[in-house]
Amino acid sequence: AGSCPGDYRMSRLIVISNRVSVPKAAGAAGAQGGLAVALNSALREHRGIWFGWSGQETQEFTGHLDMQRNDDVTTATIDLEPQDIDEYYNGYANRTLWPLFHFRIDLTEYNRDFGEGYERVNRRFADSVHPLIEPDDLVWVHDYHLLPLGSMLRAKGVNNRMGLFLHTPWPPTRLLVSLPFHEKLVTSMLEYDVIGFQTTEWLESFLHYVQKELGLKVNLDNSISYQGRRVVARAFPIGIDHAEFTEAAASEEAQEAHDRLKSSVRGRKLLIGVDRLDYSKGLGERFQSFGRFLTDHPAEAGAVVLLQIAPPSRGDVASYQQIREDLERKTGHINGAHADVAFVPIRYVNRGYPRAQLAGFYRAANIGLVTPLRDGMNLVAKEFVAAQDPEDPGVLILSQFAGAALQLTDALLVNPHSVEHVSEAIRRALDMPLAERQRRHAKLLASVRDFDVIHWRNAFVSALEGKGNNGGRNAEE
Ligand code: GDG
Numbered sequence: 001a002g003s004c005p006g007d008y009r010m011s012r013l014i015v016i017s018n019r020v021s022v023p024k025a026a027g028a029a030g031a032q033g034g035l036a037v038a039l040n041s042a043l044r045e046h047r048g049i050w051f052g053w054s055g056q057e058t059q060e061f062t063g064h065l066d067m068q069r070n071d072d073v074t075t076a077t078i079d080l081e082p083q084d085i086d087e088y089y090n091g092y093a094n095r096t097l098w099p100l101f102h103f104r105i106d107l108t109e110y111n112r113d114f115g116e117g118y119e120r121v122n123r124r125f126a127d128s129v130h131p132l133i134e135p136d137d138l139v140w141v142h143d144y145h146l147l148p149l150g151s152m153l154r155a156k157g158v159n160n161r162m163g164l165f166l167h168t169p170w171p172p173t174r175l176l177v178s179l180p181f182h183e184k185l186v187t188s189m190l191e192y193d194v195i196g197f198q199t200t201e202w203l204e205s206f207l208h209y210v211q212k213e214l215g216l217k218v219n220l221d222n223s224i225s226y227q228g229r230r231v232v233a234r235a236f237p238i239g240i241d242h243a244e245f246t247e248a249a250a251s252e253e254a255q256e257a258h259d260r261l262k263s264s265v266r267g268r269k270l271l272i273g274v275d276r277l278d279y280s281k282g283l284g285e286r287f288q289s290f291g292r293f294l295t296d297h298p299a300e301a302g303a304v305v306l307l308q309i310a311p312p313s314r315g316d317v318a319s320y321q322q323i324r325e326d327l328e329r330k331t332g333h334i335n336g337a338h339a340d341v342a343f344v345p346i347r348y349v350n351r352g353y354p355r356a357q358l359a360g361f362y363r364a365a366n367i368g369l370v371t372p373l374r375d376g377m378n379l380v381a382k383e384f385v386a387a388q389d390p391e392d393p394g395v396l397i398l399s400q401f402a403g404a405a406l407q408l409t410d411a412l413l414v415n416p417h418s419v420e421h422v423s424e425a426i427r428r429a430l431d432m433p434l435a436e437r438q439r440r441h442a443k444l445l446a447s448v449r450d451f452d453v454i455h456w457r458n459a460f461v462s463a464l465e466g467k468g469n470n471g472g473r474n475a476e477e
Contacts, residue, residue, distance in 0.1 A: 011161075012466065013048035014133055015039050016125065016149065017142035018089070020052040020075050037241045038453035042461060043073040046138070047463070051076045051129045053085035057085065063128050078128050080121065087117020089145070090316045096179070097144045099319070101168040102280040102374040105178055115181065117146070126152035133158055138464050141192070143167050148165030151188035163194035163464040165236065168376040169403070170202035171208045183213060187418035190216075190226045194463045196236040198376040198403040203235045236460050237407055239452040240382045249387045257353070261307070265364075269430055271306045274358060274380050275372075276313040276351065278322045282373040282399065282416040284330055285308060287346060289371070289422035291334040292325035293346060296423055301338050305345060306369070307361065311352035324350075326462050366397045367429045369415035370404075377403040381411070385444045393441035395429035399423070407451065408445040 021036035043050055054066060054077035061084070066077045080088070091114035099107035126149055132152070133322065135140060139162040141149050150162045176182050186209060189195060197203040211234075216224055223230040248254060261270070271290070275281040290306050310327070314320045331348045338345045353361070368384035381396060381404045388394050398404060398411035405413055412425045431465050 010046055012134065013043055013461070014139045015043060015048060015050045015142070016129060016139065016146060017050075017052045017432070018093070018145040019055055019253055020050050020077050030343050035453065037244055038457045039425060040073055041454070041459050044071060046461075047072050049074045049076055049132055051125075051132065053081050053089075056080075057082055061124060063124065065128060065132075076129070076132060078124065080124070082126070084117060084121050086395045087114050088121035090314070092118035093145045094314050095319075098168070098280075099146075100175065100179060101144060101171050103169070103171055103175060104279065104374075105175055105280065108178070110178075110180055111474070114143075122146060122148050123152055125149055126156060127189065130156050130158065133160060135160065138461065139163070140460070140464060141167065147185055147202055148188040151191040153233075154191045161464050161466060162191070163196065163460065164189060164192045165196040165240070165460060166202070166376070167198065169374055170197055170205045170209075172205050173212055176209055177213065186210070187214060189285035190224065190231050192231065192459070193229075193235070193466075194232045196234060196460055196463070198235065198237055199406050200235045201406065202376070202403070203233060208277045230265070232463055234463060236456055236463075237451060238379070238405065238456045239378050239448065239454075240379050240386060241396050241454070242386055242449045242452040245355075245383060245386045246360060248356040249363060251356045251359075253354070253356040254360035254363070254387075257357035258364045259360075261364045262362055264448065265305050268302075269304045269367070270365045271304065271367040271369050271426070272361060273306065273308040273310075273369045273371075274362075274383075275308075275310055275341075277310040277320065277324055277327070278313055279319060280372055280374050283308065283327055284323070285373070285416050285419065286369055286371045286422070287327065287330045287334055289416075289419040290346065290369075290426070291330075291337070292419040293423040293426045294334070294338045297427065300430075301345070302340060302343055304426075305347065307347045307349070307362070307365070309349050309351075309353065309358070321447050359383070359387045362394075363389060366394045366424065368394060368398075369422075370396065370402065371399045371422060372402050373399070373416055375399070375402040375404070379404075381408055382448045385441065385448045390438065390445065392434070392439060395432055395436050395437055395440070396444060397425045397429055407447050408444055410440040 056079045058079035058081060068075045072370050075180055075366045088446050095109040096114055102345055137160050141161050141164045143166060151165060195475050197206060207222060211218055212225055216226060218224055222234060223232050273286060275283060331346050335344045335346055362384045370378060370381040372378060381398050382398055396411040399416040412429060414425045415421050
């Protein structure tokens with residue numbers, strides 16, 4: 001299996017991430033996120049394995065692998081102990097690295113138990129996945145949960161090509177050095193052959209750190225010389241599964257969701273936000289900006305509605321409970337000030353919707369309000385663009401601090417910290433002539449379509465295979 005023209009045998013792919021997204025049964029396609037769709041299709045082509053935590057608890061870690069095979073994709077999962085989940089997942093990953101990587105040292109907790117739990121679980125991952133790795137396999141590790149995993153696998157003698165893709169930002173050196181043992185953590189990452197970031201901005205911060213704090217040489221092609229090897233560091237901007245999302249947006253389910261929402265707003269202009277309930281997404285600032293718009297434009301009060309879909313996330317972490325309370329207060333305050341007997345300006349919804357319905361909601365909106373304070377990429381911005389009617393498209397208002405802003409330069413780019421700036425952008429978007437909306441949307445759509453998740457995955461896998469660079473493990477410049 002896997003043989004290609006030219007007698008080329010495709011290497012098997014081993015994807016490793018905190019959680020595994022098991023392919024849905026036929027017919028339920030589209031219920032998964034774009035990332036899961038892309039990784040599953042890569043895994044199918046490569047007859048690969050997806051390894052990670054099952055999401056389940058066990059009282060005592062046994063390392064038992066639950067292997068499941070559907071089509072050509074095998075998933076292998078392990079259960080973790082409650083202490084693992086506390087220290088590794090809710091602890092080091094989501095109370096230390098996530099806030100730090102989103103520039104929030106005020107929320108970053110440094111706790112020795114978290115660090116130990118993180119190491120222990122990464123070692124458990126390494127021990128469990130190691131027997132599955134065969135000599136020619138490509139190993140692709142995902143995200144901030146598993147930064148040291150590659151070095152642990154190397155210590156076990158794994159010589160395979162291994163890559164890491166970080167979905168979050170990479171913080172400036174001055175912030176990163178506040179992390180105890182930062183040198184050890186980043187040095188461990190240099191055991192990968194390829195380190196991928198969402199944008200050149202995060203890449204540059206990483207290279208700056210490596211030069212300044214580790215004293216290593218960065219070559220002209222951005223590779224890093226380390227212990228006689230070259231580590232390739234590159235930006236691979238992630239995209240959405242454009243084909244899949246367009247299909248979802250054209251479905252009957254999307255049309256029904258669109259019609260239901262449209263008729264409920266009764267001819268008012270609709271702004272939409274869709275975000276996991278996370279402090280990095282700038283929801284409080286967004287609500288305040290919308291409140292400012294209503295205050296500054298009293299004639300518009302009653303003529304615009306903000307629909308914010310915000311499914312709760314990481315509810316075991318205190319900062320997430322706080323942001324939730326904060327948003328409830330702000331919504332209540334703004335609605336109290338601007339509502340009328342038959343109308344509320346903010347519809348704040350703490351639940352998730354199936355992807356097709358989400359596509360219908362995006363299409364019903366005149367404005368997509370995507371204003372994270374910091375975001376690795378942000379796929380909602382891309383989904384909003386993909387879901388629009390090209391003849392009468394909505395306007396994307398996008399934070400300059402989302403990775404997506406480097407690609408989606410035809411959006412209205414804003415500073416999400418400035419309520420005045422965002423409020424002005426809302427005014428401008430509402431007044432934007434059709435021709436300008438169409439012109440901007442056409443450019444945005446071309447970018448979203450051309451740099452989709454398949455493009456991203458192929459680019460990363462090629463780099464991992466050592467194509468497009470002379471990245472053999474011993475090739476020194
Ligand atoms: C991380 C990085 C990077 C949201 N609500 C519902 C729903 N969603 C889906 C969206 C979108 C996804 O969740 C969120 O992706 P984002 O990219 O916006 O943000 P994070 O979750 O923070 O993702 C980010 C990403 O990884 C990929 O590398 O872009 O920077 O932080 O697809 O549509 N999906 C459904 N119902 C909802 O209510 N079905």
